[in-house]
Amino acid sequence: MTQSLSLSTLGRLPPAVRPHYEPVTLRAGIVHIGAGAFHRAHQAVYTEEALATEYGDWGIIGASLRQQGLSDTLRAQDSLYSVLTRSEAGSGLRVIACVRDVIHTPSDPRRLPALIASAQIKLVSLTVTEKGYGFDPATRSLDFARPDIARDLRTPHVPASTIGTLFAGLHARRIAHGRPLTVLCCDNLQHNGRLLRHLVLAYAEQVDGTTARWIEAQVAFPDTMVDRIVPATTPATLDEVEERLGLRDNAAVWGEPFMQWVIEDAFASERPYWEAGGAQFVPDVKPYEDMKLRLLNSSNSLLAYLGYLAGCDYVYEAIALPGYAQLARRFMQEEAAPTLSMPPGQDLAAYQERLIERFGNTALPHRCHQIAMDGSQKLPPRFLAIVRDNLAAGRPVRLSALAVAAWMRYVGGKDENGKPIAVQDPLANQLQAAAQGEAAGIVDRLLDMRAIFGDELPRCERFRSELIAALERLQQIGSRAAVMEYAAG
Ligand code: CS2
Secondary structure, eight states: OOOBOSHHHHTTSOTTTSOSSOGGGOOEEEEEEOOSHHHHHTHHHHHHHHHHHSOOSOEEEEEESSOHHHHHHHHHTTTOEEEEEEETTEEEEEEEOOEEEEEEGGGOTTHHHHHHHOTTOOEEEEOOOGGGGOBOTTTOOBOTTSHHHHHHHHSTTSOOSHHHHHHHHHHHHHHHTOOOEEEEEOSSOTTHHHHHHHHHHHHHHHHOHHHHHHHHHHEEOOOEEEEOOOOOOOHHHHHHHHHHHSSBOTTOEEEOSOOEEEEESOOSSOOOOGGGGTOEEESOOHHHHHHIIIIIIHHHHHHHHHHHHTTOSBHHHHHHSTTHHHHHHHIIIIIIGGGOOOOTTOOHHHHHHHHHHHHTOTTSOOBHHHHHTTHHHHHIIIIIHHHHHHHHTTOOOHHHHHHHHHHHHHHTTBOTTSOBOOOOOTTHHHHHHHTOSSHHHHHHHHHTOHHHHTTTGGGOHHHHHHHHHHHHHHHHHHHHHHHHHHHHO
């Protein structure tokens, strides 16, 4: 049997693949909450580059809020893992060593707050997905009715929710020594830093006003834009890594060559030299995050819903169907781009063409189903923000309506051949119940879900009638034919 990747086998790997520092002596300076594939293929890679260029105490302690398996797998290989980069032009592999441990927080709820409080930790970063923060997507305020948040408010010293855990750590930090901290939200949310600050403060006000004031003064929450396509690891990924490495790595991740990280230059204290990996530090992230959410993530979701309905497993298959790339281009040019302000030095047209190429990467199959999940959380930043801006400016919303209608059809739970869809969404049951029957009824019942659509949008007749028209077309002629129609004009 092949031996596993670990500190004792690391030395066998060619120098180009392994780290150029001694992992055992690396001290931790970062705690990362949500140590899944995206974090390990993105922020950890930037940190690895920073360490290679300018060594420092920037090891990462990861925390997994759900999967015990992740912590066990990583610990079995001394938290080392590989990143496989794949594109049609070729592939690359390297071992990342800056993650020094991954803890499973439900097994020991006090451990993560204690780490956040530790004086040697200067940064806490997070990738817990949109739904992991516990806010109402339409109002962006903390949902105090959510069972995990309500429970944490009753027992704040043994938290389970992300916000409760972060607060417990910050509170302990204030009491222990009060050193400043930077909290870096790395999820695909508008103004993610500001949003997280607002959620933490809302929670803190309920528990301890003194800590709330301290957070306001001593904790920085920079906005960030993160980008890299990182599909879920498959057994084939692990086999390919094993073949190339000559060692078994059960924690390997894979991603495309492209990576981008734009960070608001507003830290509470020191940080790693992430510029080494190409990170950009800017005064205002908003133009970049709008560009990414409204061009990349929205067209990714558009292709995922319409592709899944058409029977495609992967985005690269969807974008190869007649009309799909054309529809994505038109959606970006006609509805998304007009709502954007230009990030400095960015060529928006080239960015859009690059996206079409990235989605078409056959060497990195990205499941439509993975992107389609949690639509109730993803729709507001990806489409509804665009729709609101366009309605206010008197511009078209027809293609956005087709994407939202495709989501409506998808959450109904049956594809176009009558095959069940395993809809994954915190609101899955309500969505599925609402999405049955005639188009007008489905649209009205779903629009009525204020946590997604807010108060104003459901009252807008223009949007409602575009949704009904699009959903009727999807029901009558199916997604492939509807895409051809909408792509043509
Ligand atoms: C995707 C994103 O799963 C999804 O919803 O749209 O994960 C996307 O691949 C990344 O944001 C790319 O940076």
